[in-house]
Amino acid sequence: xxxxxxxxxxxxxxxxxxxxxxxxxxxxxxxxxRTCISVCGGTACRAAGSEAVVDAFIDEIExxxxxxxxxxxxxxxHGFCERGPLVVIEPKKIFYQQVKPEDVTEIIAETxxxxxxxxxxxxxxxVTSQKITYEPDVPFYKRQTxxxxxxNGEIDPTNIxxxxxxxxxxxxxxxxxxxxxxxxxxxxxxxxxxxxxxxGFPTGRKWQSCRxxxxxxxxxICNADEGDPGAYQDRSLLEGNPHSVLEGMxxxxxxxxxxxxYIYVRNEYPLAxxxxxxxxxxxxxxxxxxxxxxxxxxxxxxxxxxxxxxxxCGESSALMASLEGKIGEPKAKYVHMSEKGLWDSPSxxxxxxxxxxxxxIINKGADWYSKIGTAGSKGTMIFSLVGNINNTGLxxxxxxxxxxxxxxxxxxxxxNGKKFKAVQTGxxxxxxxxxxxxxxxxxxxxxxxxxxxxxxGGMIVMDEDTCMVDVAKYFVEFLKGESCGKCTPCxxxxxxxxxxxxxxxxxxxxxxxxxxxxxxxGILSAGALCxxxxxxxxxxxSTLRYFRDEYLAHIDEKKCPAGICRELIQYSIDPEKCQGxxxxxxxxxxxxxxxxxxxxxxxxxxLCIKCGACYDVCKFNAVIRQ
Amino acid sequence: MAKxxxxxxxxxxVEDADGVNSVSLTVDDKEIIVSTGQTIxxxxxxxxxxxxxxxxxxxxxxxxxxxxxxxxxxxxxDGGSKFKFVASCLYPVKQGLIVRTNTDKIKKLRKxxxxxxxxxxxNVKRIQELAEEYGVDKPRFVLGDQDCILCGLCVRACxxxxxxxxxxxxNRGIYREVAAPFYxxxxxEECIGCxxxxxxxxxxxxxxxxxxxxxxxxxxxxxxxxxxxxxxxxxxxx
Numbered sequence: 001x002x003x004x005x006x007x008x009x010x011x012x013x014x015x016x017x018x019x020x021x022x023x024x025x026x027x028x029x030x031x032x033x034r035t036c037i038s039v040c041g042g043t044a045c046r047a048a049g050s051e052a053v054v055d056a057f058i059d060e061i062e063x064x065x066x067x068x069x070x071x072x073x074x075x076x077x078h079g080f081c082e083r084g085p086l087v088v089i090e091p092k093k094i095f096y097q098q099v100k101p102e103d104v105t106e107i108i109a110e111t112x113x114x115x116x117x118x119x120x121x122x123x124x125x126x127v128t129s130q131k132i133t134y135e136p137d138v139p140f141y142k143r144q145t146x147x148x149x150x151x152n153g154e155i156d157p158t159n160i161x162x163x164x165x166x167x168x169x170x171x172x173x174x175x176x177x178x179x180x181x182x183x184x185x186x187x188x189x190x191x192x193x194x195x196x197x198x199x200g201f202p203t204g205r206k207w208q209s210c211r212x213x214x215x216x217x218x219x220x221i222c223n224a225d226e227g228d229p230g231a232y233q234d235r236s237l238l239e240g241n242p243h244s245v246l247e248g249m250x251x252x253x254x255x256x257x258x259x260x261x262y263i264y265v266r267n268e269y270p271l272a273x274x275x276x277x278x279x280x281x282x283x284x285x286x287x288x289x290x291x292x293x294x295x296x297x298x299x300x301x302x303x304x305x306x307x308x309x310x311x312x313c314g315e316s317s318a319l320m321a322s323l324e325g326k327i328g329e330p331k332a333k334y335v336h337m338s339e340k341g342l343w344d345s346p347s348x349x350x351x352x353x354x355x356x357x358x359x360x361i362i363n364k365g366a367d368w369y370s371k372i373g374t375a376g377s378k379g380t381m382i383f384s385l386v387g388n389i390n391n392t393g394l395x396x397x398x399x400x401x402x403x404x405x406x407x408x409x410x411x412x413x414x415x416n417g418k419k420f421k422a423v424q425t426g427x428x429x430x431x432x433x434x435x436x437x438x439x440x441x442x443x444x445x446x447x448x449x450x451x452x453x454x455x456x457g458g459m460i461v462m463d464e465d466t467c468m469v470d471v472a473k474y475f476v477e478f479l480k481g482e483s484c485g486k487c488t489p490c491x492x493x494x495x496x497x498x499x500x501x502x503x504x505x506x507x508x509x510x511x512x513x514x515x516x517x518x519x520x521x522g523i524l525s526a527g528a529l530c531x532x533x534x535x536x537x538x539x540x541x542s543t544l545r546y547f548r549d550e551y552l553a554h555i556d557e558k559k560c561p562a563g564i565c566r567e568l569i570q571y572s573i574d575p576e577k578c579q580g581x582x583x584x585x586x587x588x589x590x591x592x593x594x595x596x597x598x599x600x601x602x603x604x605x606x607l608c609i610k611c612g613a614c615y616d617v618c619k620f621n622a623v624i625r626q
Numbered sequence: 627m628a629k630x631x632x633x634x635x636x637x638x639x640v641e642d643a644d645g646v647n648s649v650s651l652t653v654d655d656k657e658i659i660v661s662t663g664q665t666i667x668x669x670x671x672x673x674x675x676x677x678x679x680x681x682x683x684x685x686x687x688x689x690x691x692x693x694x695x696x697x698x699x700x701x702x703x704d705g706g707s708k709f710k711f712v713a714s715c716l717y718p719v720k721q722g723l724i725v726r727t728n729t730d731k732i733k734k735l736r737k738x739x740x741x742x743x744x745x746x747x748x749n750v751k752r753i754q755e756l757a758e759e760y761g762v763d764k765p766r767f768v769l770g771d772q773d774c775i776l777c778g779l780c781v782r783a784c785x786x787x788x789x790x791x792x793x794x795x796x797n798r799g800i801y802r803e804v805a806a807p808f809y810x811x812x813x814x815e816e817c818i819g820c821x822x823x824x825x826x827x828x829x830x831x832x833x834x835x836x837x838x839x840x841x842x843x844x845x846x847x848x849x850x851x852x853x854x855x856x857x858x859x860x861x862x863x864x
Contacts, residue, residue, distance in 0.1 A: 335718070480799055482799070484798045485798045485802030486691075486693050486778075486802075487695050488696075489739060491799055492800070493742060494799075496745070496767050499767065519738060522735070523738035527698055528695070
């Protein structure tokens with residue numbers, strides 16, 4: 001027991017000099033020529049089976065007694081989720097994708113011991129058909145600027161020493177020894193950082209008003225209640241580099257004079273919760289969190305709070321109500337949360353990504369930071385690129401990159417030779433952007449101009465087989481289920497929108513419905529209490545603006561041009577093309593298709609449930625969908 | 627020098643507003659001076675002949691809530707160049723604020739909200755009156771048959787005035803409703819039968835039952851029948 005306490009005390013960093021000493025000793029212990037196998041341990045790779053790969057590596061290393069020569073590391077998300085599980089062999093950064101436990105013996109024998117590359121595990125560039133050996137050369141990574149996300153692939157999130165070795169907590173020591181709170185705020189204001197959670201409010205201004213608010217108790221909150229369908233960058237950051245978030249929070253607390261913080265994280269993110277918890281414990285042990293941080297006399301603790309599963313709790317006032325133990329409902333923010341927030345105390349709430357940006361700005365300076373990005377939006381943004389796209393994953397790019405570069409150069413374009421139709425940005429309250437705006441630079445203001453928004457960085461790519469009315473219906477239904485129901489416009493308005501849209505997709509729409517939809521959108525944006533309701537009409541408005549002809553096809557011709565809305569399509573078999581192969585007949589679950597071998601089949605529409613199974617299996621394009 | 631109302635009682639000079647304890651603001655082109663710490667709606671209600679703001683979820687006895695949204699007004703904080711929509715029941719009065727309570731934009735918004743309410747509660751007298759006032763003939767939507775507009779006054783009265791929480795708002799979105807805690811069929815002993823909830827209800831959705839307890843809009847069935855229902859439910863294997 002005494003021994004344990006002493007060990008714990010020895011770990012404590014009592015001053016900035018001691019932190020530098022510790023960092024040096026960790027770096028010295030490291031042999032940079034030593035082979036390091038890093039396996040991506042993000043949730044997506046875990047789902048693809050990375051844990052079994054890790055176990056296989058550990059077994060193999062033990063079997064061959066390679067513990068001294070080889071280091072094994074399970075890191076956070078690397079971002080290229082489409083190709084998981086990912087394995088990178090350092091120091092050369094040899095990049096293996098879709099690795100299975102069976103491949104491990106070969107990797108150890110060939111690459112680690114033999115210095116040769118296992119060709120079949122390399123990534124093949126779909127454009128040039130060439131195999132790519134090293135991680136930075138993969139086109140997906142090449143075009144990115146990974147200032148915040150880059151460390152994810154290099155450090156073990158459960159080991160604070162990894163973070164310290166990579167320069168972690170140096171921003172905090174800089175702040176505690178040489179910077180006055182106002183100086184830090186000025187630096188952040190100068191950097192032009194805007195909130196990464198969706199609103200894009202200037203972070204420096206928020207910090208200023210929270211610092212200026214007079215109160216004995218203030219709080220710092222990290223919003224990790226990411227709930228947008230298809231977005232998971234906050235999760236990956238908290239999972240893969242929790243200390244970068246913590247460091248930002250400690251600096252924020254120091255600036256506003258707060259001694260307690262919360263991380264409000266989704267309960268559905270168990271790995272993020274676990275890693276954040278480990279990070280807090282380790283930071284406490286090292287004296288980087290808790291009482292008398294680094295001997296500076298400043299105290300700050302952080303508590304993790306798991307969300308209850310309501311999308312609206314990502315809204316700051318609802319999040320704070322939930323933290324207080326009340327029903328997670330928003331309230332009016334006519335007095336800002338930075339003046340009167342959690343338990344009516346001034347509260348500084350920022351998104352995970354915003355917090356992670358802080359140490360970067362302090363370390364590298366506002367001048368360096370503000371060089372990245374566009375006039376109104378500085379720095380980089382992490383997007384989750386999902387949907388009909390070849391390279392699904394998380395990408396970090398400088399603000400101002402065009403949608404085209406993001407989707408085609410980094411994302412690798414649309415699979416199966418299909419055409420691009422639209423990209424939905426900003427989560428369920430964002431809008432759909434059509435092809436003609438692909439060269440728009442992506443930043444807060446440009447996306448807003450197009451009727452969409454930056455949001456938290458979700459980006460759902462849709463191909464030509466997507467029905468835009470159906471997409472609008474999907475998002476409106478999502479919001480209908482997530483509306484808290486407190487205010488009339490949101491509760492009733494979204495519900496009515498969903499009724500109308502579902503009518504249109506069933507061929508029961510009228511021309512006047514489009515006017516009603518626009519009226520409802522006006523009521524929502526002007527009348528709703530919180531941002532969820534105010535922006536809820538964006539999916540409808542943007543699709544009406546860019547794809548009105550599709551709405552009209554549904555209404556006037558009772559046709560769904562993309563062939564998605566089940567009640568507006570019919571299947572039939574072209575007797576000319578049908579070879580009588582029996583494939584569709586076997587695939588049909590209701591027996592609607594009849595016919596003999598090598599004779600044209602027929603489809604009985606009375607029995608057809610329009611599941612599309614025949615359409616998918618036909619090799620001769622003989623099944624017609626109209 | 628213009629003489630104006632202060633809190634609807636005395637008249638003082640416009641220049642006498644010190645911006646700390648009292649503020650001067652413009653409501654529909656009329657300047658008024660009111661004490662600080664109140665909302666636009668409170669201020670406007672105190673001064674006769676100024677402003678036209680309907681409100682359903684507001685009651686002087688409980689804290690403002692901002693749910694019905696028909697009290698929405700336009701305000702400008704920068705001397706009239708930019709206006710925004712705010713709920714007047716929540717927005718605090720400020721020095722130099724310009725408030726418009728009845729512009730065409732606001733009327734259109736209120737009409738839209740009332741149309742939504744009327745579609746939900748077509749048989750409620752108070753909503754019908756508002757619909758007539760704002761020119762809503764017939765909602766364009768499928769009609770519901772609710773009486774409750776979910777203003778939450780009953781729940782807040784129970785909690786804030788009586789210090790009880792015998793009823794609560796449960797579920798979210800359109801499934802939201804006023805119910806006993808844990809969705810119980812019967813109100814617990816927490817309910818002392820004070821009748822506050824029925825008294826504050828703007829639509830008459832809550833009535834007092836013969837047993838001295840309120841009948842919530844959710845289960846408009848006498849509580850005697852509930853026991854039978856519960857027995858039946860327990861008997862059916864789920």
